[in-house]
Each structure stands twice: as C-alpha cells, then as structure tokens.
Amino acid sequence: MFLYQLLNFFFAATKKEEDSMYDLSLYKRGDLLEVPRTLFTHFGIYLGDNRVAHLIPDILPAITKDKSAIAKMVTNNRLLMGVIAKVASVRVDSVADFAYGSDILINHMDKVCRQPPLDGEEVARRAEKLLGSVTYSLLWYNCEHYVMYCRYGMAISYQTYQ
Numbered sequence: 001m002f003l004y005q006l007l008n009f010f011f012a013a014t015k016k017e018e019d020s021m022y023d024l025s026l027y028k029r030g031d032l033l034e035v036p037r038t039l040f041t042h043f044g045i046y047l048g049d050n051r052v053a054h055l056i057p058d059i060l061p062a063i064t065k066d067k068s069a070i071a072k073m074v075t076n077n078r079l080l081m082g083v084i085a086k087v088a089s090v091r092v093d094s095v096a097d098f099a100y101g102s103d104i105l106i107n108h109m110d111k112v113c114r115q116p117p118l119d120g121e122e123v124a125r126r127a128e129k130l131l132g133s134v135t136y137s138l139l140w141y142n143c144e145h146y147v148m149y150c151r152y153g154m155a156i157s158y159q160t161y162q
Contacts, residue, residue, distance in 0.1 A: 022095045022104065024050055030120025032109055032151045033095075035102040040159055043147040044098050045127035052098040053127040055090045055146040057082030057136050073097055088136035090127075090146060115152040126150040 027033070029048040034041050044054030058074050059081035070089075074082075082088055095104070110117055117123065127150045135141065144157040 021101075022099065024095065026106060027095070028120055030118075030123035030151070032107050032117075032123075032147050033098065034105040034108055035099045037102075041144070042098075043143045045123060045147055045150050046095075047092065047124050047127060050094050051092050052095055053090055053092050053124075053131065054098055055088055055134065055136075055141075055143040057088045058091075059085050059087060061089050061133050062087045082136060083138060086136050087133065089133050090131050092131065109148070109151070109158075112158060113148070113152050115154060117151050118153060123151045 027046040027048075029046060031046040033044045033046055033052060035044075036042075042054065042056075044052040047053055056074050057079050058070075060070050060074075060078050062082075062085060064070065071091075073093075107117070118126075127147075130146065130150070139157075139160050141155070142157055142160070144159055145155040148157065149155040
C-alpha cells in the first residue's frame with residue numbers, strides 16, 4: 001500500500017510539473033496554438049480551461065470504440081498508421097499533452113494570413129463542433145487546414161505549399 005501511495009505521489013507531482021511548464025493565463029479561448037515537430041508544425045485551438053482541440057492522425061478510433069484507450073496520448077505508431085490509413089480525429093487534450101514539451105506560438109498565423117481572425121468565441125465554437133473522427137490527408141486536410149478553417153473561415157495549409 002505504501003509503495004502504491006508513493007508511486008501515486010510521484011506521478012501526480014510529475015504531472016503537476018508538466019502542466020506548470022505552460023502559463024495558461026497567456027491563452028484565450030479561440031487562440032491558435034502552434035508547436036514545432038520534427039518535420040512539420042502542429043496546430044490546435046485553445047478552448048479554455050487547459051483544453052486544446054487539435055486534429056491528429058490516429059488509427060485507433062478506426063479499429064475500436066474503447067473511449068478510454070482512444071483518450072490516451074497518441075503514440076507515434078498510432079499516428080503513423082493513421083497517416084497511412086488516412087484516418088484522424090479532432091480531439092481535446094491538455095496544453096501540456098498537446099505541446100509535448102515544445103514551446104508554443106500563440107496566434108502566429110495572424111501575421112501570415114491576410115484574412116482577419118474571427119471572434120475568439122466563434123473560433124472555439126467551430127473547433128468544438130468538429131470534434132470526432134475525420135478523413136485525413138497530409139496535403140488536403142491536416143491539422144493546419146482544421147485550425148485555419150476555425151480561426152479564419154478558410155481551410156488552407158501554408159505548410160503543404162512549401
């Protein structure tokens with residue numbers, strides 16, 4: 001029993017440290033968040049209360065309805081199989097799980113996109129409306145297309161043009 005309590009304390013402390021890495025007061029509902037990945041930038045929409053909606057390739061929703069398994073962090077194997085099978089989901093994760101240790105840019109696309117952003121509440125509403133399974137395409141519908149539609153009303157990806 002003591003060992004169990006000790007492990008719980010350790011993992012709770014680790015989770016608290018991860019969450020405190022990000023200052024949640026910097027984010028407003030409807031903000032577009034960007035984090036660098038190995039080959040691409042990953043995008044999400046901040047919903048408030050430490051929640052980020054983001055589109056991520058994931059094979060698991062295509063092969064099971066087990067919500068507890070699907071809710072777990074998407075592994076690289078799940079992600080890669082999702083890209084190959086062209087299946088993804090728009091899901092909600094904590095800021096720490098979304099960023100995965102990376103620095104976060106906030107509304108950086110406002111400087112790139114000529115279209116003005118929609119109201120933050122409208123952006124978040126659009127992001128929430130699209131939660132669930134989607135068909136994925138690296139070139140035609142990825143996480144950048146999703147957030148650009150939510151924030152600016154047009155589903156485009158500057159990354160795929162490069």
